[in-house]
Amino acid sequence: MAALSILIILHDFALGGTERVAVRLAGAWAKQGVAVTIFAGSDAGPLRALAGEAVEIVVAEPSIPRGSGSRKRLAREARAFVEQRRFDGVFIPGNFHWPVAAALARSGIPVVAQVSAALDKPQRGRLRQWAFEIRMRHLLRKVQAVVALSDVARDQADRILRRPVTTTIALPALSNDAAPPLPMPVTQPPIVLAAGRLVPEKGFARLIEAFARLPEGTARLVIVGDGPEADALRRQSETLRLADRVELVGYVTDIRPRLDAARLFVLSSDFEGYPAVLVEALAAGRPVVATDCTPATRLLDAPGAGMVVPLGDSEALACAIAAMLAQSPPDPEALAGLVAHHRIGAVAAEYLDLFAGLRA
Structure with a gap:
């Protein structure tokens, strides 16, 4: 059988989880002999170099910066591009790019759309959830396959789309090596680590509030990431007299050294799709306390892996942190084994099997 040719559509190379996964998959597919092309609306962003030299990158002319109506323009340009070139399949990474899936699904080329963010958010309320499901059904109505990152999301997607079209493939959060x-x-006191973009939905203000409930000397909280809430979170720490116990270190290119120094990782979000950082924490052998914000918390059902607490409950979050720190540390190797299936080589191969089946 001839080698596959796969097209990936990206708005740009922004520093986001969806973009990182897409670019890393592109590089992994190219290493397995696939002809991979990325069509991007703009070359803005730092992730372009991750693809490697074997991946062809084509940027729209003129470029399409993010803004009002930019995804519709990206969809039109991508449709024109596939009319000039033939591919065995198109990969649409994440919910953000679904408008492109709707445009390309009529091109005759098999389209695989990925579900990257939560499909059922209690915070939406019934009316907004209803509107979201109608929009999703419209945008993905003609795609040949949908990829979800968990069985929970798979079942939700099939229910919304009203057809059994979704496959579960793990998030490629880990490198092969x-x-x-x-x-x-x-270290004493132990370090509790959290990470993510500093925005309200990540729950860092609630995490700092929970930390204020812990006795002094229990632990130090280190928050990795940057965003518009940075100054407000620092002021909150000072107001709660936690300035010497809470440290905001900003963005880091590699979280692994921070995980190695930590005793516990905390995911405090209001909602998540399937957060790579939870997988990375377990791969580093660190237990996790998480809010009930993602299907990925099922990984924490294993003994010693962590605890899940209700959303919006800072007291429960504080109690779980204290309980995990009081327990005997789990075996790091056992925790890492829980997420071995998230290595990119195996994940990339599953995607290629899916594309090969669609081509056949």
Whole structure:
């Protein structure tokens, strides 16, 4: 059988989870002999270099910066591009790019659309959830396959789309040569780590509030990430007299050294699709306390892997942090084994099997 040719559509190379996954998959597919092309609306963003030299990158002319109506323009330009070139399949990474899926699904080329963000958010309310499902059904009505990152999201997608079109493929959050976990650190007080963009839905204000409930000397909280809430979170720490116990370190290119130094990772979000950072924490051998914000928390059902607390409950979050720190540390190797299926080589191969089946 001839080698596959796959087209990936990206708005740009922004520093986002969807973009990172798409670019890393492109590089992994190219290493397995696939002809991979990325069609981007703009070359803005730092992730372009991750694709490697074997991936062809085509940028729209003129470029399409993000803004009002930009996804519709990207969809039109992508449709014109596939009319000039033939591909065995098109990969649409994440909910953000679904408008492009609607345009390309009529091109005759098999389209695989990925579900990257939560489909059922209690915060939406019934009316907004109803509107979201109608829009999703419209945008993905003609795609040949949908990929979800968990069985929960798979079942939700099939219910919304009203057809059994969704396949579960793990999030490729780990490299093939990911380092084995280090032993638990013995630093005192222990470090509790959190990470993500500093925006309200990540729940960092609630996490700092929870930390204020812990006795002094219990732990230090280190928050990795940047965003518009940074100054407000620093002021909150000062108001709660936690300035010496809470540290906001900004964005880091590699979170692994921070995980190696931590005793516990906390995911405090209001909602998530399937957060890579939770997988990375377990791969580093660190247990996790998480709000009930993502299907990925099912990984924490394993003994010693962590605890899940209700949304919006800072007291429950504080109690879970204290309980996990009081327990004997789990075996880091056992935690890493829970997420071995998230290595990119195996994940990339599953995608290629899907595309090959669609081509056949």
